[in-house]
Amino acid sequence: MPVIVLEARDFTSPLFLVRTLEVLLSCTAFSLVASLEHEESNTFWIFCMFTWCFFFTLTLLIHILSIIQFHSLIPISWKNLTMTVAVLGALMSLSTSVLFPCNVMDHKNFLPHSVAAAVASCLTTLAYTSESFVLRTQAQEQRGYMGSLPGLLKIVQLWGGCQIITLLVENSYKLHDDSHEWKLWVSGVTCGVCLFMSVVTLMVILGDFAGRCLLPFDRLLAGFSLIGVLLYMLATVICLTKILHLRGHGQNEDTKHTGLVILETVVSSITLLAYTVDLAFSIKQLCDRSHM
Structure with a gap:
């Protein structure tokens, strides 16, 4: 099968340029940070390195497949995949x-490398945001379900x-009061369940498996949303406590721990x-279909 590449004018398109910037900037960020000395059990360092490496690899694969026009051979909804990577990457x-x-x-x-890596990370955010905007300007059938508001x-x-799991892991190192350990576990289980539901939903959408679900997919999404609302209400209340x-106990001297709790909230x-x-969108959709 002959390899089909983009035309010359496509190499100057906004989508091609922003994806090239994403690859270069994310590679620059993790390369600079990898050259620095770091703490072995630094949760944020691990999270940042994983994020840069993961999206660098994923964006590079998308970029290559777009150039050689092989994405139609992949059993994945390409329009939903590109939109998901762009928005989640941002x-x-x-x-x-x-x-x-x-x-x-x-x-x-x-250090200069640290400052340069922080700047590269900010520019990577702008690049992914630009790609999200470019994809959002396409027609609805081109950007797919993940380009809609739901x-x-x-x-x-x-x-x-993903953020709360990372913050909980970091907070576990700063926890000095064993009486709050149960709150950490409850928050972790709550966010873990919701994260699992999000991943399952994403896999069903990317794989176009909605028609193969045992339950109607719109009702399944409504159920997931309801569970998410209840569990995150619990997680938010725990954060406020x-x-x-x-x-109440005058522990404001540990400013980092306090900042992490506020960020988690x-x-x-x-x-x-x-x-x-x-959930409101899911209920509205179910009501509209019931009146049809």
Whole structure:
């Protein structure tokens, strides 16, 4: 089978340029950080390196397959895959752009490579955001389900689960009071269940398996959204109790731990909002179909 490549004018298209920037900038970020000395049990360092490496590899594969036009041979919904990678890459790169500088300031490791890596991470976020905008400007049939508002909300839910798991792992190292260990476990199980549901939903959409589900897919999504709302309400309440406990017992001297708890609360609230709006869309869709 002959290899078909893009035409010359396609190499100057906005989509080609932003994907090239994504590959170069993410490669630059993890290469610079890999040359630095780091703590062995540094959760944020591991998270940032994994994010940069993962999206570098995934974006490079998408870029190559787009150039040689082999994506039609892959049994995956290509339009949903590209939109998911672009939006999730923007959100995850935004997280690394926040967590990596915080990690550098915490360890007082202000080196030129660290500053350059932080700048490269911020530029990577802009590149993925630009690709998301380019894909969103396409017609609905070209951007697929993940380009719609319910699809974008599911990407936010997946991002929120990844962030909270990372923050919980880091908080476990800063936990000095054993009485709060149960809160850590409850939050971890809650976010783990929701993250699993998000991954299952994403796999069904990317694989076009919606018609093969035992239950109607729209009802399954509504059920997942309802479970997510309930579980993240619990997680948000637990986060708020942590903040009240820190204030009530005068533990504000541990500013890093307090900051992590506040960040966890913010991410939980954003994810809860995403699940709530998604549930509203699912209920509206079910009601509309019942009246047809």
